[in-house]
Amino acid sequence: MSKESKCQKDGRTHLCLCPLEGVIDVISKKWTLLIINVLGNCEKLRFNGLMEQLEGVSPKTLSDTLKALQKENLIMKETFNEIPPRVEYSLTADGKELRKAIVPLLKWAAERDCLPKQKCVQNYRNKPSHRIEL
Amino acid sequence: MSKESKCQKDGRTHLCLCPLEGVIDVISKKWTLLIINVLGNCEKLRFNGLMEQLEGVSPKTLSDTLKALQKENLIMKETFNEIPPRVEYSLTADGKELRKAIVPLLKWAAERDCLPKQKCVQNYRNKPSHRIEL
């Protein structure tokens, strides 16, 4: 989804950034909510730590998503000059706000597991990224 | 995003529906949050009413999204046998729960309009789908 949408004002077409559409860009990316959530749970995580917590994400996708989240100022990256390299990701203040804001959504989602089609009700909570710590 | 993910249990691989991933499927669709929001604002809306409120959605996309939301039992459709035809969409109880759950997210989004890059701060609130009524 494009971040820019057109607004009409006094006959001229110009660009605006609509926050609601902006947030949809952010949270609609497949792994975003999960990342925000686990970083909320764990405080700091390294690249491979995230790979594990997320279970199934590819390095490319994770890398892309992390960059997008940094650009949005939702997570921060701390690099240590060591060998082997160490990099730690954590939520920014904005990211923590977002995490708070999605908690009701996560709870709503978690409570929907009474749907008939599900077969793995007892198991999914074992997935680290599905744990919600308040 | 696929609705099914694999879970391991006692050596066997079987399918499960993880609610957290399920909800991401739902809300990550481009117009979903906007639809849930305007239906929360307006109670009942007809197809073309939604088209107007949403400003920029194509009939195909709206139609697809509405079907998906019905399937998820988030909105309901009421058809009247009249000519010309009349159809009204509204939130189900589940949909209303979802709406409540996303309010913090919408507010968070609305408060982010202090970002530097924006040029249309005064205007976006005029977009009906961006109004949030509590």
Add this chain to the structure above:
DNA sequence: CAGAATCCAATTGGATACTG
């Protein structure tokens, strides 16, 4: 370890025209 690079399949969604 923390990614970058490449390639590719599937999904998404927009534009447009048409219909009961």
Add this chain to the structure above:
DNA sequence: CAGTATCCAATTGGATTCTG
């Protein structure tokens, strides 16, 4: 009015291999 039918361009994200 409330969609459906087509067609198509762009985006997304997975698999895999490689590297500082």
